[in-house]
Amino acid sequence: MVYVFALLSAVLAWTVLLLVWKVALMRRSARELERAEEIRRELGNNFCRRCNYCAPCTAGISIPNVFLFQGYLRRYGLEDWARGRYGTMPVKAGACVECGACEERCPYQLPIREMLKKVAADFGA
Numbered sequence: 001m002v003y004v005f006a007l008l009s010a011v012l013a014w015t016v017l018l019l020v021w022k023v024a025l026m027r028r029s030a031r032e033l034e035r036a037e038e039i040r041r042e043l044g045n046n047f048c049r050r051c052n053y054c055a056p057c058t059a060g061i062s063i064p065n066v067f068l069f070q071g072y073l074r075r076y077g078l079e080d081w082a083r084g085r086y087g088t089m090p091v092k093a094g095a096c097v098e099c100g101a102c103e104e105r106c107p108y109q110l111p112i113r114e115m116l117k118k119v120a121a122d123f124g125a
Contacts, residue, residue: 039075046110047071054102054112060091063102063112070119086123094120 028036048067057063066086073082086092093116102112 042075045108046115048110048115049108051107053105053107055105057091057096058099058101059095059097061093061095061116062089062091063116065089066093066119067115070122073122083123086125092120092125093117093123094125096120 048064050064050068052064054063066089069082069086069089072078072085096113096116098113100113103110106112
């Protein structure tokens with residue numbers, strides 16, 4: 001009987017926790033929801049999922065990482081962190097030779113060469 005009571009108490013506690021979490025999600029400010037929608041529109045389907053099927057890059061670019069750092073730069077407000085990490089990369093996005101091998105391997109048909117140009121412009125290299 002004690003075991004059943006303990007189990008029911010645990011289930012009730014988890015149910016309450018889930019409800020509180022759900023209410024917290026619903027109480028997002030208009031600005032937070034607007035920003036989330038802005039990011040969704042910006043990304044569309046053109047974003048790197050970091051599957052690494054594009055690798056190896058013939059120029060030696062770590063393609064998923066440059067896109068990751070660009071995300072931190074543009075979407076998360078971590079400019080100093082993103083620039084610092086990007087700066088440590090031995091081969092930058094601007095080194096792309098536009099061979100297209102990465103795009104042939106990308107299962108999401110991303111325009112990687114164009115995306116790398118944007119990264120190079122964002123970081124200045």
